[in-house]
Amino acid sequence: CVLRNFSDGEIWVKYSENVRGTDVFIIQSTNPPAENLLELLIMIDAAKRASARKVTAVIPYFGYARQDRKDQPRVSITAKLVANLITEAGAYRVITMDLHAPQIQGFFDIPVDHLYSSTLYSGFFSRNAISNLAVVSLDVGGIKMARAFAKRLDADLILIDKRRPSPNQAEVMNFIGNVEGRNILIVDDLIDTGGTFCGAADALRANGALEIYGACTHPILSGNAPERIRKSAVSKLYVTDSIPIVAPAAETGKIEVLTVSDIFGEVIRRAFSNQSFSSLFDV
Numbered sequence: 001c002v003l004r005n006f007s008d009g010e011i012w013v014k015y016s017e018n019v020r021g022t023d024v025f026i027i028q029s030t031n032p033p034a035e036n037l038l039e040l041l042i043m044i045d046a047a048k049r050a051s052a053r054k055v056t057a058v059i060p061y062f063g064y065a066r067q068d069r070k071d072q073p074r075v076s077i078t079a080k081l082v083a084n085l086i087t088e089a090g091a092y093r094v095i096t097m098d099l100h101a102p103q104i105q106g107f108f109d110i111p112v113d114h115l116y117s118s119t120l121y122s123g124f125f126s127r128n129a130i131s132n133l134a135v136v137s138l139d140v141g142g143i144k145m146a147r148a149f150a151k152r153l154d155a156d157l158i159l160i161d162k163r164r165p166s167p168n169q170a171e172v173m174n175f176i177g178n179v180e181g182r183n184i185l186i187v188d189d190l191i192d193t194g195g196t197f198c199g200a201a202d203a204l205r206a207n208g209a210l211e212i213y214g215a216c217t218h219p220i221l222s223g224n225a226p227e228r229i230r231k232s233a234v235s236k237l238y239v240t241d242s243i244p245i246v247a248p249a250a251e252t253g254k255i256e257v258l259t260v261s262d263i264f265g266e267v268i269r270r271a272f273s274n275q276s277f278s279s280l281f282d283v
Helices: 035-049 078-089 102-107 118-127 140-153 195-206 225-231 261-272
Strands: 002-005 011-014 023-027 054-059 093-097 112-115 133-137 156-166 169-176 183-191 212-219 236-240 255-258
Touching: 011 035, 023 035, 023 261, 035 054, 035 078, 054 261, 078 102, 093 261, 102 112, 112 261, 118 140, 118 183, 118 236, 118 255, 133 140, 140 156, 140 183, 156 195, 183 195, 195 212, 195 225
Parallel strands: 023 054, 054 093, 093 112, 133 156, 133 183, 183 212, 212 236, 236 255
Antiparallel strands: 002 011, 156 169
């Protein structure tokens, strides 16, 4: 396909080959800038108008997922709006990974296949065994993901009790579980500014933790997050390529990228041949 921008910034899309009667899989994360989401919508519409049989939106990172409820007066439930836009554009199915809130699947009136990075990470950490390991969840919302890691790695589970005084700021209060003398794996679905993640790592080190590792699915790493990670107590942060890593983050020396392309490739193959996905994941 060909994507161009007019001089005023408008996006123009054309498929260079015939897609009539085919199954089209469009791979596009909807992370900022907003042009990523708009490109996805325009490509879905172009494929439908070119008489594609089915259009599947493969969204490794579903942006705007954190805006999933009205937590203040006069705000948008943007995750629902984005779900409506993708559906109305003509998508037949959505494939995504580690939604910030799994309930967002219910925002769609089309099938959603929700994949899990824990399949990738558990295999990786099993091959690179870490002794005396404990898995840490940064909040109650991430405890299900952390429990999946702990179960697969036969490790203890630790929960951090934190309070957030304002958006994008978090203060670590205390730990539920023993961290002293343990090697730690902090797991989360995404890291944005890095304040919560780095604050937790520093607090864990101050409470006697040994080596501290991180596993994150979506490395947004906005603002000065790369610098925070570089200065933090984290020994190594493992992320996936659901979002491209920008240069400052790649140069920290603490970030290693693992690819989820094999998982998405196998899921696309199974979707095309109408095979089961569940055997790929421990659900």
